Amino acid sequence: GRAQRRRRYAGALSGRAAPVRASLLDCWRDYRAFKRLPAEPRRIVLFSESGQDWHHFEPIVAELCGRMGRTICYVSSDPADRGLHQQSERILPFCIGDGFFRILWFQTLDAGVMLTQLLDLGNFDLKRSVHPVHYVYMFHSLISTHMADHANSYDHYDTILCAGPHQAREIRRREELMGLPPKRLVPHGYARVEQLMRERRDPPPPHGRDDTHVLLAPSWGPNTILNRFGGELVELLMTAGYRLTLRPHFQTRWQTPEVIDRIAGRWREHPRFALVEDMAESDSLFDSHLMITDWSGAGMDYGLGLEKPVLYFDLPPKSRNDRWQELGIEPFEMRVRDSLGALLKPEQLADTPAVIDRLLAEPERFRADMQRLREEWIYNLGGSGRAAAEAVAAIADELDWPREVPA
Structure with a gap:
């Protein structure tokens, strides 16, 4: 169960100067546990590539699992990710590592909507699933989309949560130049600046x-x-x-x-x-x-x-x-x-x-x-967590989920 999985991750939470990796056996156990879940908990899935992502996810998770009463799956490559250690019955934690089982999990993911900060979906080893998952990307900084990242880094998502109007303008411009289908762009905001404003001394x-x-x-x-x-x-x-x-x-x-x-x-x-x-x-x-x-x-x-x-x-x-x-x-x-x-x-x-x-x-x-x-x-100063959670929940509720299996 989830308590047993949290105990397995606990040793990775101590301070580290180098990345801590999950064992192959633990990754297999969590991969299998996720695959065995019934459909409803897989309506909303968050994927975190690193524990560094948690401070961006935290306000969204707080809204989804708190005020909105949603249950989510929190899947991470990093056993030290604090998102795996939250004491909430509405957060189902899974650590799938950064190797074979992560690749397999991505290819076969059967879920409603996935929210992630993983860049370059579909461009390297991590592909869109064979199932029609709705992919939502969330920025982890205020930087623009078209210089620091690859030209096609954002092409394979269905929805993008934009930190500010510059990102929305750049994505629309690329779609126009390349003839790409328009993505859903959500005015989101940027939790890190909000956190600094709130905690500032x-x-x-x-x-x-x-x-x-x-x-x-x-x-x-x-x-x-x-x-x-x-x-x-x-x-x-x-x-x-x-x-x-x-x-x-x-x-x-x-x-x-x-x-x-x-x-x-x-x-x-x-x-x-x-x-x-x-x-x-x-x-x-x-x-x-x-x-x-x-x-x-x-x-x-x-x-x-x-x-x-x-x-x-x-x-x-x-x-x-x-x-x-x-x-x-x-x-x-x-x-x-x-x-x-x-x-x-x-x-x-x-x-x-x-x-x-x-x-x-x-x-x-x-x-x-x-x-x-x-x-x-910056969009939605002071309210980015709520804006993102409501957008993700609305997408999840629009989907045909659990998917109807043809007779």
Whole structure:
């Protein structure tokens, strides 16, 4: 039963520096348990690729299983996913791992509607089911659809929950250019910014560099801050006298751990330096005065959610679509950088302390700017969980489910 499955997952919840994988036997057990479910609990299925998805799913699950009284299946590849450990009779948890049983589960899924943040459905090993499942995609950041992701990353979903109007405009433009059937686009919103707004606590105003807390939170990959000049930037900030927290992307720990270890080895014992590798941790976001990043979506969350400035380094964009210009729309993550703070080229690295001091000089004006930007670019502020839950439930109720079997 579900209690036995939760006990099997429990060991994976402890802190981890590397991904924890479910055993093949456990994946088979959960795959089989899901297949044996009666039809009604399979009306609404949520699939989570990683435990990092839970803070996006949580407000939707709370609405579906709380106020709306729905029962859902929560299926994850990650045994440490907190969605598998919720103490609710209305959440049926299953962990199918990230290997053979996940591929098989996708191919044979018999359900009404699936809500997921899994990108590129149908483009690689995870395909649409042989059964007519209705697939709903939900964004996990505010970035645009047409530069950081593949050109066809969103083509194979039936419905897309859009965080803001820019995403809806980009999807419609691609449909128009490529002659694709129109998807259902739902004005959803963005739970992460709402969470930051709700939980926000401001640090004491800084009086000098020694009590100015800088958060360095770059993206991951070869052309990002840590891989290009991370050690040099940390040296500059520490020498200038700032408090510094390094918050690398979890993919950096998995792919190029040496860049983190070199910096940590040099500064770990310094009282003004801290290293945070838990992506669910929020203290460093709340307690800092300014973020430094490159193309990370976290910069938009920080600026719009906490109304604090972001210093961007202008590195080559993360692009998996070489033809993104064909849409004729400037990507949101490119357009918004100047509005969220300041933009420096790598050769201007030495100017970083002066730019930080300037950005922190007028906090009230900056907050007013962020409030205007937020209202313009994010749907349903404060109500995204309800909007998504109601959309998913409405789709599930429209479907022929349980499906009628021909005589």
